[in-house]
Amino acid sequence: MKSNFFRGISHGIPIALGYLSVSFGFGISAVRSGLSVFEASAISATNLTSAGQAAGIDIIAAGGTILEMILVQLTINIRYSLMALSLSQKLDKKFTTPHRLVASYGITDEIFAVCSAQPNMLVPSYMYGMIFIAAVGWILGTFLGASAGQILPESVSSAMGIVLYGMFLAIIIPPAKKQKSVLCAVTIAAALSLIFKYFLTFISSGFAVIICAVVASAVCALLFPVEETEEAEQ
Amino acid sequence: MSVAVYIIVMAGVTYIIRMVPFTFFKKKIKSRFISSFLKYIPYAVLSAMTIPAIFYSTGNIATAAVGTLIAVVLAFFDLPLIVVALSASLAAFITGIFI
Numbered sequence: 558m559k560s561n562f563f564r565g566i567s568h569g570i571p572i573a574l575g576y577l578s579v580s581f582g583f584g585i586s587a588v589r590s591g592l593s594v595f596e597a598s599a600i601s602a603t604n605l606t607s608a609g610q611a612a613g614i615d616i617i618a619a620g621g622t623i624l625e626m627i628l629v630q631l632t633i634n635i636r637y638s639l640m641a642l643s644l645s646q647k648l649d650k651k652f653t654t655p656h657r658l659v660a661s662y663g664i665t666d667e668i669f670a671v672c673s674a675q676p677n678m679l680v681p682s683y684m685y686g687m688i689f690i691a692a693v694g695w696i697l698g699t700f701l702g703a704s705a706g707q708i709l710p711e712s713v714s715s716a717m718g719i720v721l722y723g724m725f726l727a728i729i730i731p732p733a734k735k736q737k738s739v740l741c742a743v744t745i746a747a748a749l750s751l752i753f754k755y756f757l758t759f760i761s762s763g764f765a766v767i768i769c770a771v772v773a774s775a776v777c778a779l780l781f782p783v784e785e786t787e788e789a790e791q
Numbered sequence: 792m793s794v795a796v797y798i799i800v801m802a803g804v805t806y807i808i809r810m811v812p813f814t815f816f817k818k819k820i821k822s823r824f825i826s827s828f829l830k831y832i833p834y835a836v837l838s839a840m841t842i843p844a845i846f847y848s849t850g851n852i853a854t855a856a857v858g859t860l861i862a863v864v865l866a867f868f869d870l871p872l873i874v875v876a877l878s879a880s881l882a883a884f885i886t887g888i889f890i
Contacts, residue, residue, distance in 0.1 A: 571873035578880075596794050603802035613801045623800055630804040636836060637805075641813035643829040646820060654814060661810035666840065671872075673833045715850045716858075716884035722845035723862040723879030725837045730866035732834065739834050746835035747842040754843050769839035770832055777835075778827035 565686020572667045572687070573694030575724055578717035579607055580695045581709070584702025586611070590618035594703040601699035605665055605692060609633045636767050640669040649678040656681040663688030667721065670728045738781035745773035849883045853890055858883035 580601055587597035592614060604610050612629050641664050652660070660681060668687055672679055733740040746769045753765035760768070820826045849855045862879035870878075 571871075571876055574873065575876060592794065596798065600798055600801065603798060604805050606805055609801065609805055613797070617794060617797045623796070626797060626800050627804050630801055631808065634805050634808050637809045638812050639832055640836070641809050641811075642816055643832050645813055645816040646826070646829055657814040658810060661813045662806060664809045664813060666837070670833055670837055712884060712887050716854065716880050716887060718848040718850065719845065719855060719858045719862075719883050720876045720880045722841050722848050723858065723876035724872050725841045726845075726859070726862045726879075727866040727870070727872045727875035729834050729837050729841075730863065731869050734867060739831070742831040742835045743838040746838040750839040750842050766836060766839045770835040773835040773839070774828045774831035777831045778824050781827070782823050783827040783830055 561680050561682040562686040565683040565688075566690045567686075568671055568683075569668070569687035569690040571724055572665075572671065572691045575667065575721040576691055576694035577698040577701075578714070578720050580698030581702035582714065582718070583607065583610055583614075584699040584704075587614050587699070588703045590614045592617065592703075594700065597703040598696055598700045601696050602692070605663060605695055606634060606637075632761055636666075636770070637664050637669075639767070639770065640664055640666070644669060644672060644679070647673065647675075647679050649680045651680050660684045660688065663692065665691065667691070667724065670725065674728055674732075738777055741780065742773045742777040745776055746770055749773065849887070851887065851890075854883040854886040857886040 583601065584594075584597050587600065588594065592600075597614075600610055600613065604613070609630050612633055613626065616626050616629060641661065644664065648657075663684065668684075668691055671687065672684065675683075729739070729743050733743045749769040749772060750765065753760055753769065757765070820829065845859050846852050846855045849858065858879040861882040862875050865875045865878055
């Protein structure tokens with residue numbers, strides 16, 4: 558139990574470091590939008606998501622309606638539903654309903670990515686360790702950014718912007734190198750994402766990610782269905 | 792409107808999106824297509840989120856491209872996540888000094 562918690566923490570440290578830098582930027586922009594340090598930190602503590610929070614503070618600053626807030630959060634964050642569904646297939650028997658209700662809080666892009674790359678079934682204490690350290694990084698970064706945003710030189714804070722993407726590459730490249738099916742999914746998703754970014758610009762980035770991922774995964778599921786034996790192992 | 796109301800709504804919607812599939816989906820999926828689909832989803836999501844966004848992540852395409860190159864090479868040789876992530880950032884920072 559204890560060792561799983563600490564294993565989760567150690568796997569979560571790169572996530573926490575990445576979050577520290579990203580949420581630092583969020584803290585700066587939240588204060589610029591007129592929020593207090595406490596409000597900025599409260600948003601990070603309750604939402605634990607980057608794109609949704611960034612869109613959220615824009616709506617607060619513009620005095621938008623609650624309906625607008627709901628629709629924007631749904632659109633940007635609906636990808637978490639797919640991730641949650643995918644992770645639900647990897648949960649150990651120890652994951653009872655109360656544990657699921659708690660761990661749901663921490664399904665972020667990065668935690669999802671690291672958890673789904675684990676060879677074993679997931680136990681609650683492992684996820685709690687990872688969520689705990691990641692949330693500490695996310696909230697602390699927001700607090701620091703909101704209270705002292707101007708301290709870091711621009712050259713350092715802008716270079717930190719690439720940290721999480723570097724981590725994403727470190728997650729997708731090794732399996733793509735070994736499995737043709739994963740390489741196929743990654744390539745199709747990237748190609749579609751480029752099309753959305755440069756040609757279908759009227760589609761929001763949240764929706765674009767969903768469409769890219771669904772199309773790429775469906776094509777690869779048809780071309781490279783998982784073997785029965787592989788399923789039994791999982 | 793009070794900022795607290797906005798924050799509660801944001802947090803509530805985001806939590807429900809995560810919680811409903813995670814909590815209420817307890818069956819093992821039997822369809823071979825759907826289990827294959829869910830196997831590929833993580834990689835496809837991360838790929839779509841990274842490309843082309845990574846090239847805009849530092850505010851300068853040149854520094855981001857160098858950082859990306861370093862990340863791709865190190866990831867190709869199976870280096871740990873944190874090494875890949877911080878090396879990409881360091882490479883972008885050093886490139887930034889020279890341009």
